[in-house]
Amino acid sequence: MAELNERSQNILEAIVKDYIASAEPVGSRAITRRHQFNLSPASVRNVMADLEEMGLLCSPHTSAGRIPTEKGFQYYIDSLLQIRDLSDKEKKQLRSSYRFSGMKMEDIMQEVGRILSGLSKYAGLVMVPKFASTAFRQIEFVRLSHGRLLVIYVSETGLVQNKVISADTDIDQRQLEKISNYLNRELNGLTILQVREKLKKEMQDEMSLYDQLRKKAWSLSLAALQDEIEDQLYVTGTSLMLEQPEFSSPDQMRRLIQTFESKKILIDLLDRSQSAQGVQIFIGSDVDLKGCSLISANFSNRKGAIGALGVVGPMRMDYSQVVPIVDFTAQLVSRVLDREAE
Amino acid sequence: MAELNERSQNILEAIVKDYIASAEPVGSRAITRRHQFNLSPASVRNVMADLEEMGLLCSPHTSAGRIPTEKGFQYYIDSLLQIRDLSDKEKKQLRSSYRFSGMKMEDIMQEVGRILSGLSKYAGLVMVPKFASTAFRQIEFVRLSHGRLLVIYVSETGLVQNKVISADTDIDQRQLEKISNYLNRELNGLTILQVREKLKKEMQDEMSLYDQLRKKAWSLSLAALQDEIEDQLYVTGTSLMLEQPEFSSPDQMRRLIQTFESKKILIDLLDRSQSAQGVQIFIGSDVDLKGCSLISANFSNRKGAIGALGVVGPMRMDYSQVVPIVDFTAQLVSRVLDREAE
DNA sequence: CATTAGCACTCGAGCTAGTTGAGTGCTAAT
DNA sequence: ATTAGCACTCAACTAGCTCGAGTGCTAATG
Numbered sequence: 216m217a218e219l220n221e222r223s224q225n226i227l228e229a230i231v232k233d234y235i236a237s238a239e240p241v242g243s244r245a246i247t248r249r250h251q252f253n254l255s256p257a258s259v260r261n262v263m264a265d266l267e268e269m270g271l272l273c274s275p276h277t278s279a280g281r282i283p284t285e286k287g288f289q290y291y292i293d294s295l296l297q298i299r300d301l302s303d304k305e306k307k308q309l310r311s312s313y314r315f316s317g318m319k320m321e322d323i324m325q326e327v328g329r330i331l332s333g334l335s336k337y338a339g340l341v342m343v344p345k346f347a348s349t350a351f352r353q354i355e356f357v358r359l360s361h362g363r364l365l366v367i368y369v370s371e372t373g374l375v376q377n378k379v380i381s382a383d384t385d386i387d388q389r390q391l392e393k394i395s396n397y398l399n400r401e402l403n404g405l406t407i408l409q410v411r412e413k414l415k416k417e418m419q420d421e422m423s424l425y426d427q428l429r430k431k432a433w434s435l436s437l438a439a440l441q442d443e444i445e446d447q448l449y450v451t452g453t454s455l456m457l458e459q460p461e462f463s464s465p466d467q468m469r470r471l472i473q474t475f476e477s478k479k480i481l482i483d484l485l486d487r488s489q490s491a492q493g494v495q496i497f498i499g500s501d502v503d504l505k506g507c508s509l510i511s512a513n514f515s516n517r518k519g520a521i522g523a524l525g526v527v528g529p530m531r532m533d534y535s536q537v538v539p540i541v542d543f544t545a546q547l548v549s550r551v552l553d554r555e556a557e
Numbered sequence: 558m559a560e561l562n563e564r565s566q567n568i569l570e571a572i573v574k575d576y577i578a579s580a581e582p583v584g585s586r587a588i589t590r591r592h593q594f595n596l597s598p599a600s601v602r603n604v605m606a607d608l609e610e611m612g613l614l615c616s617p618h619t620s621a622g623r624i625p626t627e628k629g630f631q632y633y634i635d636s637l638l639q640i641r642d643l644s645d646k647e648k649k650q651l652r653s654s655y656r657f658s659g660m661k662m663e664d665i666m667q668e669v670g671r672i673l674s675g676l677s678k679y680a681g682l683v684m685v686p687k688f689a690s691t692a693f694r695q696i697e698f699v700r701l702s703h704g705r706l707l708v709i710y711v712s713e714t715g716l717v718q719n720k721v722i723s724a725d726t727d728i729d730q731r732q733l734e735k736i737s738n739y740l741n742r743e744l745n746g747l748t749i750l751q752v753r754e755k756l757k758k759e760m761q762d763e764m765s766l767y768d769q770l771r772k773k774a775w776s777l778s779l780a781a782l783q784d785e786i787e788d789q790l791y792v793t794g795t796s797l798m799l800e801q802p803e804f805s806s807p808d809q810m811r812r813l814i815q816t817f818e819s820k821k822i823l824i825d826l827l828d829r830s831q832s833a834q835g836v837q838i839f840i841g842s843d844v845d846l847k848g849c850s851l852i853s854a855n856f857s858n859r860k861g862a863i864g865a866l867g868v869v870g871p872m873r874m875d876y877s878q879v880v881p882i883v884d885f886t887a888q889l890v891s892r893v894l895d896r897e898a899e
Numbered sequence: 900c901a902t903t904a905g906c907a908c909t910c911g912a913g914c915t916a917g918t919t920g921a922g923t924g925c926t927a928a929t
Numbered sequence: 930a931t932t933a934g935c936a937c938t939c940a941a942c943t944a945g946c947t948c949g950a951g952t953g954c955t956a957a958t959g
Contacts, residue, residue, distance in 0.1 A: 242951055255903050260952070278910045278951050319707070319721045357695050357711045360896070365661070365715050369699045373707050375719045379661045454815045457807075465799075468810050473796045554702070584922050597932050602923070620922050620939045 224295060225252065226262050227271060231283050231291045235531050238460045240280030285499045288508070288530055292496055301539045309334075309543055315551055320344075320374045325449050327524060327548060332452025335537045337459075337528030338475070339451040340511070342485045344522035344552070346376055347407045354398050354436065356391040364391070366439040371404075372516065372552050380438040386431070394432040407440060414440070446482050450475055461506055461529045470505065480504065485523040489513045494542045499530050506530055510537050512545035516552035524548065566637060567594065568604050569613060573625050573633045577873050580802045582622030627841045630850075630872055634838055643881045651676075651885055657893055662686075662716045667791050669866060669890060674794025677879045679801075679870030680817070681793040682853070684827045686864040686894070688718055689749045696740050696778065698733040706733070708781040713746075714858065714894050722780040728773065736774040749782060756782070788824050792817055803848055803871045812847065822846065827865040831855045836884045841872050848872055852879050854887035858894035866890065 219227065229250045233241045243256040243263060252259070263281055266272045271287035274280065283291065301309070312330050315323045324341045331339030350371040357365040362385055367377045386394075402410050417433045453475055462468050474480055480503050488495040488511040497509040504527070511525030524545055526537050561569065571592045575583045585598040585605060594601070605623055608614045613629035616622065625633065643651070654672050657665045666683045673681030692713040699707040704727055709719045728736075744752050759775050795817055804810050816822055822845050830837040830853040839851040846869070853867030866887055868879050 240951090244951075256951090257903050257905095257953095258901085261902090264953080274952085276910060277953090278908090278949090280951065317705075317721055317723060319719055353697075353699050355695075355697050355709070357715075359715050363659075365711060365717070367697070367709055367711070367717060369707060369709070373699075373701050373721065375707070375709060375717070377661055377717045379659055379715065381659060452818075454811060454818050457811050457814060463807055465805055465807060465810060468807060469796060469799050472799060472814065476794075476796050582922090586922075598922090599924095599932050599934095600930085603931090606924080616923085618939060619924090620920090620937090622922065 219290075222252075222254075223262055223266060225250075226259060227266055227283075227287065228291065228295045230263075230266075230272065230281060231287065231295070234282055235533055238529075238531060240275060240282050242280035245280065285530065288498055292498070292534060296534055296538075298538050299535055301543055306543060309540070310547065313544075313547055313551075320372065323548075323551065324522075325451070327544065328449045328451035331524065331526055331540070331544060332455055334540050335526045335528065335532075336452075336455050337526050337532060337537070338453055338456045339449075339524075339526055340481055340485065340509075341449045341451075341524045342482065342489075342522050343447045343449075344370075344372060344374060344515075345446065345489075346370060346374060348521055349374065350404055350406050351402050351410055354402070354439070355395050356386075356435065358386065358388055358391060361385055364435070366435070368439065378439060380435070382431075382435065382438075390428070390431075393428060394435060397429065397432050398436055402436070410436070410440060446486070448478050448482050448485070450478070450481070456528065459529045461531065467506070471507075474504065481509075481527070484509055485511055485525065488525070489521055489523050494538055494545075496534070496538070508532055508534075510534070510541045512541050514545045514549040514552065516549055522548075561632075564594075564596075565604055565608060567592075568601060569608055569625075569629065570633065570637045572605075572608075572614065572623060573629065573637070576624055577875055580871075580873060582617060582624050584622035587622065627872065630840055634840070634876060638876055640880050641877055643885055648885060651882070652889065655886075655889055655893075662714065665890075665893065666864075667793070669886065670791045670793035673866065673868055673882070673886060674797055676882050677868045677870065677874075678794075678797050679868050679874060679879070680795055680798045681791075681866075681868055682823055682827065682851075683791045683793075683866045684824065684831075684864050685789045685791075686712075686714060686716060686857075687788065688712060688716060690863055691716065692746055692748050693744050693752055696744070696781070697737050698728075698777065700728065700730055700733060703727055706777070708777070710781065720781060722777070724773075724777065724780075732770070732773075735770060736777060739771065739774050740778055744778075752778070752782060788828070790820050790824050790827070792820070792823070798870065801871045803873065809848070813849075816846065823851075823869070826851055827853055827867065830867070831863055831865050836880055836887075838876070838880070850874055850876075852876070852883050854883050856887045856891040856894065858891055864890075 226246065229246050230241045233245065233249060243259040246259050247254060247256050263272060267274070267281065270284060271290055272281040273284050275282065313327070315326065318326065320343065324343050328339040328341040331341070351368065352371050353369045355367045357367065359365050359379065362381050362383070364380050364382055365377055366380055367375065369375050402413070405413065414433060414437050418437065453472070456462060456471060457468055462471055484497055484502060491513070494510060494512045497504070497511070499506060499508065506529060507527055508530045509525055509527050511523055513521055513523045515521040524541065526541055528537065568588065571588050572583045575587065575591060585601040588601050589596060589598050605614060609616070609623065612626060613632055614623040615626050617624065655669070657668065660668065662685065666685050670681040670683040673683070693710065694713050695711045697709045699709065701707050701721065704723050704725070706722050706724055707719055708722055709717065711717050744755070747755065756775060756779050760779065795814065798804060798813060799810055804813055826839055826844060833855070836852060836854045839846070839853070841848060841850065848871060849869055850872045851867055851869050853865055855863055855865040857863040866883065868883055870879065
């Protein structure tokens with residue numbers, strides 16, 4: 216992006232801020248009234264024309280003011296946005312909103328989403344930690360019906376997953392107990408990824424495995440862990456989004472709801488944000504989120520359970536407000552996860 | 558409700574059907590054109606005026622046709638609606654939509670919701686079986702951190718619940734295994750309700766319990782099972798509802814989304830339907846579902862795991878189409894649950 | 900030479916008035 | 930009891946109008 220001189224930057228910033236506050240096109244007159252540049256509307260208009268030329272602004276029609284384009288928002292976020300830190304008071308307040316004692320993982324995640332959306336007035340997202348990257352604590356098998364087993368595994372962080380697998384032969388519960396005991400000894404403390412590695416190796420040696428029980432144990436755990444459990448996503452506060460003027464038309468509402476319903480788009484974005492560090496901002500058609508932005512951050516604990524959380528709002532959302540909330544919440548959640556795994 | 562003579566019934570039925578098909582007010586002219594009553598529009602108008610008098614019809618304004626009121630729909634459903642049975646072909650088709658092999662309970666429920674909404678073009682609801690009324694199969698404890706335990710319990714039907722409890726003293730994993738072994742022997746096959754009964758009795762005898770381990774076992778399982786896990790509800794196909802003309806205005810959309818988001822209203826209704834047998838129809842402000850109807854049915858297996866499923870649509874939905882789908886689906890799901898528990 | 904005052908122009912929003920047509924209720928004739 | 934006929938109603942649509950916020954351009958200004 217070409218450099219902007221200071222005046223242009225100031226004016227762009229003013230336009231973006233006014234637009235964030237009002238959701239209406241901003242005119243040259245309004246700028247000079249609301250901000251103390253010592254400039255006449257005409258001069259502002261010249262600058263605005265330049266900014267439009269550069270693709271940072273556009274006007275919905277000739278006789279309306281300007282609104283920032285996606286590119287304009289991008290520039291604002293990259294170069295002009297100043298993220299204020301939360302004051303200690305705000306931090307304290309936020310901390311006290313989150314009371315997770317005695318909650319299981321799923322409930323915590325849901326609660327975090329609720330609070331995020333409550334604070335931001337937009338939609339809150341929480342993607343639960345992926346099992347793959349977290350440390351393994353325990354595995355149990357339950358016989359359901361002939362040849363069908365329910366396998367339950369628990370992570371260090373208290374995340375519980377379960378899955379139905381079929382075994383070629385029927386195995387009784389006593390044998391299953393032995394198998395799970397054996398596996399729990401062998402696999403304790405490894406991450407699922409490491410477990411998979413180990414499984415691969417063991418299965419190669421399978422031929423040499425004289426012990427029938429072990430053989431069965433390995434093949435069962437392979438079946439249990441082989442394909443990834445799909446990501447789970449909690450979406451909260453959809454209806455808050457619908458209050459925003461940009462989603463006031465039926466068509467836009469429908470599109471928004473559809474996007475949220477399929478969850479796929481959101482999961483993809485949060486997945487992307489997982490690999491990055493700190494707060495990430497995705498804008499509009501950056502991906503199929505027309506008119507929206509996503510502010511996200513990942514969280515993790517020492518043992519590596521990672522998930523992501525964030526807020527989806529209109530592109531015009533109050534970044535300086537929401538970014539620190541998301542950031543701090545991610546840190547809080549990380550700390551809670553650590554406590555859980557202690 | 559006062560009795561209607563045959564002509565009135567016929568005309569009411571015609572109006573309701575036409576309205577279901579078109580979502581527009583129905584005029585006297587349209588009736589005589591579309592149906593072979595040997596009557597002039599004027600006569601039909603007289604009847605319509607009577608029906609309006611009785612509160613079965615109303616007109617949005619003087620120069621529009623009539624639309625059925627809630628009471629009108631109620632009358633239609635109670636007295637006029639003929640539920641056709643599904644043809645064998647349709648049953649077969651439906652049966653083949655549902656492929657649940659190797660799925661765990663949660664996934665099955667979600668899939669059922671998807672298919673219900675796909676077939677009906679409205680929103681599908683599935684409330685997962687309540688644990689309380691289902692038979693107990695296995696319990697496991699996992700030590701999370703000092704004094705905090707994750708308890709996992711599995712029903713006969715493969716439903717997995719987990720919960721975090723705190724124990725007053727720290728217990729190591731070996732001891733936990735003994736405890737769960739003991740409990741699994743003692744509680745096997747009972748429903749949660751029966752387990753609670755038993756717990757109450759055992760706790761009364763607690764004083765006499767010389768065995769420290771058993772004492773601990775009972776107090777742990779009491780903590781684990783004492784309060785009800787909240788109902789879980791899957792809602793699918795919200796966006797399909799938004800296609801319906803009655804939800805075309807932003808306000809109505811917002812209200813609908815809010816209702817679906819809180820889930821409480823829907824859960825209450827499905828709860829009510831659980832106690833009844835067969836298909837139930839709830840109309841409009843019967844409860845806070847303005848403009849909507851809910852068609853629901855419960856499902857259960859021999860061992861008694863019960864849940865409920867249904868379809869929410871506009872009050873004007875095609876009952877003769879949707880009712881048999883819901884009915885048959887509930888039967889199918891019941892059968893699947895039986896198979897699971899086999 | 901950057902800035903600005905002035906001015907003609909554009910275009911959506913909102914208002915009013917007129918038209919159309921589907922539908923009604925009432926009355927009198929069959 | 931039924932129905933033809935008719936006057937009446939009212940939402941939906943259309944066309945024309947004004948209003949005003951905002952623009953771009955030009956010429957004057959410090």
